[in-house]
Amino acid sequence: MGNNLLKGKRGIIFGALNDMSIAWKVAERAVEEGAIITLSNTPLAVRMGTTNELAEKLNAKLIPADATSVTDLEQVFEQSMEVLGGKIDFVLHSIGMSPNVRKKRPYDDLDYDMLLTTLDISAISFHKMMQVAKKMDAINDYGSVVALSYMAAQRTVFGYNDMADAKSMLESIARSFGYIYGRERNVRVNTISQSPTVTTAGSGVKGMDGLLDFSERMSPLGNATAADCADYCVVMFSDLTRKVTMQNLLHDGGFSSMAMSYRAMEQYNKSFEEFKDENGKIIYG
């Protein structure tokens, strides 16, 4: 049940691939809150995924676009304003992909052409999106632009590979563009740093099961789900957060403020069972 938090607002949601996608949940929640939206994803994703079903269900136009192409992005904003009947109030960038991760290239043996692709798809596309929107004057006063990030932007996470560099850049773009967009057009720009979440992109991360379990045990509130993330995005799109901009907002059940929790310590200690002496003291190798 919605509360009409986004009544009368027009939005564009990039990156809903299937019903596990965070963007999928955000699109559903935004419409539930009274928004009208368009959806966008790559032509390949539109063919391979189930975004069409979501478009049908939400009565939203689906505009195929590669977010690394400025021309495609211009089309998305132009068509969105046309079908939604005016300027845009919110945009979600929920896009990430690393060919190095896909091809299992470790961080100390990266393919540099692939690294450029990672950065272009996962970070620079966010800049392109905003540059296009600003030049077209496509976003309303106090409009809200949100991109999804991950804590590996600040702290090293085993297996996250060159996506960590992309997320650092993404968060930096939010600050740099957020300053200009805020100053000149009153548009706010933020990133939401989300807990590990089971999705198609998420399952590409090395050791995802262990990571999910570890962060669940470490977080006093447990991992934030895709549905929780959708709720947070709705608040960020709403008029209730008009003065929040240039922030990286941690949405992780408290994980980022923890160093060790009782539940994680308990599990960690279990791994030492076979290395304990008769008094229960750990014998370090």
Ligand SMILES: NC(=O)c1ccc[n+]([C@@H]2O[C@H](COP(=O)([O-])OP(=O)(O)OC[C@H]3O[C@@H](n4cnc5c(N)ncnc54)[C@H](O)[C@@H]3O)[C@@H](O)[C@H]2O)c1
């Ligand atoms: N799943 C997690 O654990 C997690 C945690 C924190 C942040 N995130 C971030 O959330 C966002 C959404 O990912 P998700 O987990 O919902 O997975 P997902 O696989 O459902 O979404 C990723 C989307 O990116 C799209 N995409 C890839 N290349 C593109 C391009 N060139 N142009 C346009 N779209 C393109 C894909 O088609 C897909 O829809 C990503 O930025 C991801 O890094 C995910």
